[in-house]
Amino acid sequence: MNFMRFMNIILLFVVVLLIPSQAFTEEIKTRYTTIIYNSTDQLDNFNDNIITGGLSYFFQRQDSVTVKDEIVSKVDGLVEHVESILEMYPSMMHFRIVLLDDDNEVRAVYRRQYNKSVNYIAFYSPQEKTVYISVDDVELRVLAHEIAHVVIDHYFGVAPPVKIHEVLAQYVEKHLED
Numbered sequence: 001m002n003f004m005r006f007m008n009i010i011l012l013f014v015v016v017l018l019i020p021s022q023a024f025t026e027e028i029k030t031r032y033t034t035i036i037y038n039s040t041d042q043l044d045n046f047n048d049n050i051i052t053g054g055l056s057y058f059f060q061r062q063d064s065v066t067v068k069d070e071i072v073s074k075v076d077g078l079v080e081h082v083e084s085i086l087e088m089y090p091s092m093m094h095f096r097i098v099l100l101d102d103d104n105e106v107r108a109v110y111r112r113q114y115n116k117s118v119n120y121i122a123f124y125s126p127q128e129k130t131v132y133i134s135v136d137d138v139e140l141r142v143l144a145h146e147i148a149h150v151v152i153d154h155y156f157g158v159a160p161p162v163k164i165h166e167v168l169a170q171y172v173e174k175h176l177e178d
Contacts, residue, residue, distance in 0.1 A: 025037065025038055026038070028043075028068050028071060028072060030071075030072045030075055030076050031076045031079075032075070032076055032079045032093055032094060032095065033075060033076075033079070033094065033095050033096060033097050034094070034095075034096045034097070035071065035075065035096075035097045035099065036096060036097065036098045036099065037099040038099070038101075040067075042099050042101060042135050043067060043068070043071065043099070044067055045135040045136070046071065046099050046133075046135040046138060047067050047070055047071050047074070049135065049136075049137075049138045049139055050071075050074050050075075050078075050138065050139070050140055050143060051139065051140060052074060052077075052140060075097070075143075078140070078143060078144055078147060079093075079147055079150075079151070081144070081176070082144055082147045082148050082151055082172050083151055085148075085171070085172050085175050085176070085178075086148065086151055086152070086155075086168060086171075086172060088151050088152065088155040089155075090151060090154035090155040093150070093151070093154040094129070095129045095130060095131065095150045095154075096128070096129065096130040096131070097130070097131045097133060098130055098131070098132045098133070099133060099135050100132055100133065100134055100135065101134070101135060101136065102134050102135075102136045102137070103119075103120070103121045103134045103136065103137055105134065106120055106121055106122060106123065106132055106133065106134045107119070107120060109132050110123055110132070113125060121133070121134045121137035121138070121142060122134060122137070122138065122142050122143070122145075122146050123146070124146050124149035124150055124153070126149075126153045126159065129150070129153075131143075131146040131147070131149075131150065133146065140176065141173045141176060144172050144173060144176050145169045145170070145172060145173050146169075147172075148168060148169035148171075148172035148173075149165060149169050152165055152168055152169070153165075
């Protein structure tokens with residue numbers, strides 16, 4: 001009997017170790033993106049830090065009841081606003097946003113993907129069509145900047161040079177509240 005109990009404990013331990021951490025994530029689907037997060041605290045922090053200020057009329061839907069509804073409204077509204085600023089409307093655009101707790105997690109993901117150390121709080125991976133962002137550091141301008149990279153990437157058949165990408169994303173930041 002003790003042997004069976006021991007084997008069950010070992011089996012449970014092995015299963016827990018083999019299940020990837022991504023298995024414990026949740027997601028929200030919007031018109032343009034799938035937002036991947038690990039906890040409701042992370043989601044609340046993200047929502048609280050995306051302050052729309054004078055642009056709130058553009059991002060708020062009448063039927064926003066939950067935090068998830070509010071995030072869907074903010075993110076989809078921001079995507080449409082970025083498209084409008086750039087005057088680029090890619091068809092069939094869909095991307096992911098992965099919420100990470102802090103800038104250290106963002107840096108670790110970047111290091112894993114590109115084998116390079118950076119000091120980023122967010123970045124867009126065109127290969128994965130994914131924005132990685134720190135919920136501790138996110139604000140509307142940061143998210144708009146990364147979404148601009150997404151729009152530019154989806155709009156052009158061949159990606160423009162990195163410097164042009166960056167200039168256009170900075171243009172979005174500058175004209176966000178115009």
